[in-house]
Amino acid sequence: MKSGTKNVKVPYSTIEKMVELKENPFCKNICEVFSEDGSGDMTFDDFLDMCSVFSEAAPRDIKAAYAFKIYDFDHDNYLSKSDLERTLTSLTGDGLIRDEITFVVSKVLEEADLDDDGMLSYIEFEHVISRSPDFISTFHIRF
Amino acid sequence: MDQYRQQNGREHFPLGTVNPGYQEEELRYYSDVNSPAGLYPGYNVNSSAHIPLDRRGSDASSYHSDTGPRHRWAAQETRDASILLDKLPSRQLERLASDVAQKSSFRQKSKKRKSLHGTIHIPRGKDVSKELMDQYEEDPNIMDEFDIKDTTLPLSSKMRIRSITKKRPGRLKSLKYSCGIAWMHFRQKMSDFAFYLQLWKGHMKKIEGHFGTGVLSYFLFLQWIFYINIPVFIVTFGFVIVPQLLDSSNIYSNKTFTGKELLLGTGWFNDTIMFYGFYTNGTISKTYEMQFAYLLTCGAYYIMCIIIIALSISRSYKTNYIEGSGAYDFYYVTRVFCGWDYGIMAVDAAKLKHKGIWNELKEYLSGIQKEKKQATCKEKCKWIFFRAATNLFVLGSIGGCGYLIYFLSTDKRIADVTQEELKDMVMPLCVSGIILILPLIFSFIGQLEKYEKPKTELYVGMVRTMLLKATVLAVLVSSWYRGDITNMHPCWETYVGQEIYRLVIVDFIFTLLVTFFIEFIRRLFKEHCCKFLNYPEFDIGRNTLNLIYSQALCWLGTYFCPILSLVVIIKLFIIFYVKRVSVILNCKPSLRPWRAARAHTIFMGFLFVFFLLSAAAVACGIIFIPPSRQCGPFRNKNKPYQIVTDFVNNLNHDLTWLQVIINIISSPGFIAGALVILCVLTYYMRIVMVGHKEMVTLLQQQLAMEGKDKAYLLKMLQEASSKHKDKPKLLDRGRQLSPGAVSTIESSRPGGRQFIKQVADSISIEKLAEDNAHSRARRKRDRD
Numbered sequence: 001m002k003s004g005t006k007n008v009k010v011p012y013s014t015i016e017k018m019v020e021l022k023e024n025p026f027c028k029n030i031c032e033v034f035s036e037d038g039s040g041d042m043t044f045d046d047f048l049d050m051c052s053v054f055s056e057a058a059p060r061d062i063k064a065a066y067a068f069k070i071y072d073f074d075h076d077n078y079l080s081k082s083d084l085e086r087t088l089t090s091l092t093g094d095g096l097i098r099d100e101i102t103f104v105v106s107k108v109l110e111e112a113d114l115d116d117d118g119m120l121s122y123i124e125f126e127h128v129i130s131r132s133p134d135f136i137s138t139f140h141i142r143f
Numbered sequence: 144m145d146q147y148r149q150q151n152g153r154e155h156f157p158l159g160t161v162n163p164g165y166q167e168e169e170l171r172y173y174s175d176v177n178s179p180a181g182l183y184p185g186y187n188v189n190s191s192a193h194i195p196l197d198r199r200g201s202d203a204s205s206y207h208s209d210t211g212p213r214h215r216w217a218a219q220e221t222r223d224a225s226i227l228l229d230k231l232p233s234r235q236l237e238r239l240a241s242d243v244a245q246k247s248s249f250r251q252k253s254k255k256r257k258s259l260h261g262t263i264h265i266p267r268g269k270d271v272s273k274e275l276m277d278q279y280e281e282d283p284n285i286m287d288e289f290d291i292k293d294t295t296l297p298l299s300s301k302m303r304i305r306s307i308t309k310k311r312p313g314r315l316k317s318l319k320y321s322c323g324i325a326w327m328h329f330r331q332k333m334s335d336f337a338f339y340l341q342l343w344k345g346h347m348k349k350i351e352g353h354f355g356t357g358v359l360s361y362f363l364f365l366q367w368i369f370y371i372n373i374p375v376f377i378v379t380f381g382f383v384i385v386p387q388l389l390d391s392s393n394i395y396s397n398k399t400f401t402g403k404e405l406l407l408g409t410g411w412f413n414d415t416i417m418f419y420g421f422y423t424n425g426t427i428s429k430t431y432e433m434q435f436a437y438l439l440t441c442g443a444y445y446i447m448c449i450i451i452i453a454l455s456i457s458r459s460y461k462t463n464y465i466e467g468s469g470a471y472d473f474y475y476v477t478r479v480f481c482g483w484d485y486g487i488m489a490v491d492a493a494k495l496k497h498k499g500i501w502n503e504l505k506e507y508l509s510g511i512q513k514e515k516k517q518a519t520c521k522e523k524c525k526w527i528f529f530r531a532a533t534n535l536f537v538l539g540s541i542g543g544c545g546y547l548i549y550f551l552s553t554d555k556r557i558a559d560v561t562q563e564e565l566k567d568m569v570m571p572l573c574v575s576g577i578i579l580i581l582p583l584i585f586s587f588i589g590q591l592e593k594y595e596k597p598k599t600e601l602y603v604g605m606v607r608t609m610l611l612k613a614t615v616l617a618v619l620v621s622s623w624y625r626g627d628i629t630n631m632h633p634c635w636e637t638y639v640g641q642e643i644y645r646l647v648i649v650d651f652i653f654t655l656l657v658t659f660f661i662e663f664i665r666r667l668f669k670e671h672c673c674k675f676l677n678y679p680e681f682d683i684g685r686n687t688l689n690l691i692y693s694q695a696l697c698w699l700g701t702y703f704c705p706i707l708s709l710v711v712i713i714k715l716f717i718i719f720y721v722k723r724v725s726v727i728l729n730c731k732p733s734l735r736p737w738r739a740a741r742a743h744t745i746f747m748g749f750l751f752v753f754f755l756l757s758a759a760a761v762a763c764g765i766i767f768i769p770p771s772r773q774c775g776p777f778r779n780k781n782k783p784y785q786i787v788t789d790f791v792n793n794l795n796h797d798l799t800w801l802q803v804i805i806n807i808i809s810s811p812g813f814i815a816g817a818l819v820i821l822c823v824l825t826y827y828m829r830i831v832m833v834g835h836k837e838m839v840t841l842l843q844q845q846l847a848m849e850g851k852d853k854a855y856l857l858k859m860l861q862e863a864s865s866k867h868k869d870k871p872k873l874l875d876r877g878r879q880l881s882p883g884a885v886s887t888i889e890s891s892r893p894g895g896r897q898f899i900k901q902v903a904d905s906i907s908i909e910k911l912a913e914d915n916a917h918s919r920a921r922r923k924r925d926r927d
Binding site for chain 1: 489
């Protein structure tokens with residue numbers, strides 16, 4: 001029984017219909033980050049992982065680490081310009097024109113990119129996020 | 144990596160590995176020489192090429208003029224650049240940092256863990272769990288203290304690691320572990336239990352799903368106030384009400400209960416445990432002295448409340464203002480990364496949130512592009528006059544309200560009104576009416592004033608509203624203490640208790656009516672006849688301030704009406720459901736963003752101020768105002784506080800030392816001394832804080848400089864490597880391979896690990912230290 005349940009995977013197409021995730025613009029990234037093979041299909045363990053990270057009790061740095069992974073669209077452990085652009089597009093829902101997106105992205109980098117290499121590493125991301133009181137209250141799903 | 148670390152440990156070359164800036168200085172020699180052939184061991188670094196520091200600044204600035212050199216090299220050949228970047232010392236530093244931090248966290252226990260980001264292991268390679276297991280094989284002890292829960296590994300890997308690393312501990316250790324595990328299980332059970340007890344979980348989820356964290360913050364605040372009233376009620380119930388109920392000498396009145404007492408608090412309620420007047424001044428079952436019980440309970444719940452509020456306000460302040468200070472320089476970052484509310488579940492809410500973020504960014508962008516047009520002098524004067532006038536008007540109306548209440552409390556005609564109910568209800572209706580209508584006028588005025596930021600408008604409105612409420616309550620309290628009432632009523636404390644009870648009830652009714660009319664009826668109108676109306680929005684600020692007012696009434700009245708906390712608990716319970724239904728049915732989410740975290744601190748601040756005011760008012764009543772002669776626990780005393788002084792004076796015979804201590808503590812000299820010490824401590828803390836702040840800005844400047852240095856060096860490296868690439872074709876083939884293969888081949892090329900090590904080898908430690916001292920001195924001079 002135990003070994004049987006371990007291998008069962010819920011496909012991404014089912015998980016994305018969950019009421020908690022279906023309106024989330026980062027739904028796909030969330031599923032990919034938490035599924036062990038990166039496909040978006042989840043085992044029960046993966047699902048538990050997700051619940052625990054989004055719960056109220058999860059410490060701030062765990063949350064920040066996962067947020068970083070969620071915003072890292074190309075999984076290269078850096079938030080590059082294209083990552084940021086895609087984040088913004090997901091957030092505003094195609095509302096902003098190209099120039100505005102580029103402008104906002106450059107502003108984000110200006111604010112957070114401490115070592116001036118044109119992308120955000122985890123340390124830089126964490127540095128900013130750890131100071132934002134809004135982060136904990138918004139990065140939280142009541143399952 | 145491992146090899147590098149070992150090397151590093153052996154050679155004591157810490158500066159370079161910790162601060163990329165130092166490394167860069169050394170790298171500079173090579174980049175300037177521009178000859179990769181010289182990178183091999185044996186090359187004499189001491190020979191020449193020490194670039195003076197003053198050139199740094201000029202170089203950096205010169206190349207920063209062409210806006211971002213990195214963009215140039217990044218554009219040249221992205222792949223090349225990324226390989227270069229990956230070889231940079233600081234990149235390796237990052238890995239090293241996380242490695243070292245993890246390593247150290249194995250050894251030291253969790254205390255240190257919070258301080259640094261390091262312990263969170265961001266899996267970089269594919270199989271991090273394998274890495275961990277390797278570490279475990281190196282040193283089997285590390286798993287003892289290492290809490291695997293705090294890593295970001297997937298659950299299955301955690302379980303695998305745990306199953307592999309499981310071993311049989313010694314007998315003593317196993318006892319220790321089983322105790323620990325039992326304790327952990329117990330705690331887990333308790334927290335599960337608390338989770339079940341938690342009220343309104345489902346509702347909270349639904350509200351957050353539809354309206355986001357802003358509206359939810361109101362409901363959380365309501366829940367919080369609901370919770371702090373519970374211990375207050377338990378304390379009063381246990382130590383005052385129950386003993387009084389057990390007292391055999393109770394005299395209950397023979398009045399009948401008709402129902403309107405619920406509204407008025409008079410009649411049948413007069414002679415029940417509801418009000419101060421009913422409590423006896425004797426002893427219950429020969430040992431329990433009601434006087435002390437009453438006074439001490441009163442003190443106890445005020446102290447309890449102040450502790451709870453102070454703790455939660457300090458926590459909120461700490462997270463929002465101290466740890467979060469500077470977060471508001473990060474405007475865009477917080478918009479982008481904290482913009483989405485992960486709790487949102489409804490389609491409409493999600494659409495609105497998209498639109499809200501879009502709006503906010505758009506507004507900000509247009510604000511930047513427009514450039515702030517300088518207001519002319521005339522314009523400025525106009526606004527100053529206008530705002531002065533509005534402020535005068537607001538203050539005037541607050542003063543007017545204060546006078547109105549004063550007038551009502553003194554006017555003889557009201558006392559002559561024959562109809563009892565009307566006479567009793569005049570004051571609460573008036574007060575609640577003022578508190579309902581004036582804030583609406585204030586918010587209208589706030590819109591007229593056209594502040595630049597909506598935040599300012601919101602806070603100005605809040606301060607005005609709270610000033611109004613404080614004034615109204617202050618006038619009321621002073622009218623109770625002034626003497627007319629103490630003379631007019633045989634048992635004035637009961638009268639005051641009834642007055643506060645009526646205020647609470649009328650406030651409750653008004654809240655229900657407002658919810659009904661402003662939210663429900665408006666929606667009906669919108670849906671059925673007047674299409675031009677908008678759906679109502681939930682006004683978080685106004686509603687929360689109302690909660691604070693009602694809680695202030697509760698704190699004010701608990702002394703006069705011990706059961707008031709129960710009344711407030713019931714009231715809050717009903718309000719929660721009414722608001723919850725109304726908000727889901729009638730309201731639509733607001734487009735204006737609500738910074739819940741920050742607003743919470745401000746609400747807590749208001750709550751704290753109101754708590755202090757009401758506690759001070761009650762304390763004045765206890766210390767200075769003579770109690771009624773015919774009723775209540777203090778009927779034969781001049782002042783309620785007298786029982787304490789009497790008690791201390793009676794200690795003479797048996798407990799002289801206690802009396803001495805009390806006398807010393809209450810002597811003016813001691814109090815003054817304590818105050819002085821507190822002031823000195825505060826001052827010292829302030830000095831330390833200012834020092835830290837200066838240090839932080841200094842370090843930030845330094846960091847920025849290092850960043851510029853690095854960008855400059857990158858450019859040089861890029862050039863060097865592109866020249867170098869043309870020559871040895873053989874090495875270049877490595878680049879066609881996978882990144883892993885590249886790193887093995889390239890480690891001896893500029894920027895590689897091997898390269899750094901060679902640099903480290905070739906520089907003698909003395910030289911390094913000398914250089915560092917040198918550069919530090921220079922840097923200091925530059926700064927000055």
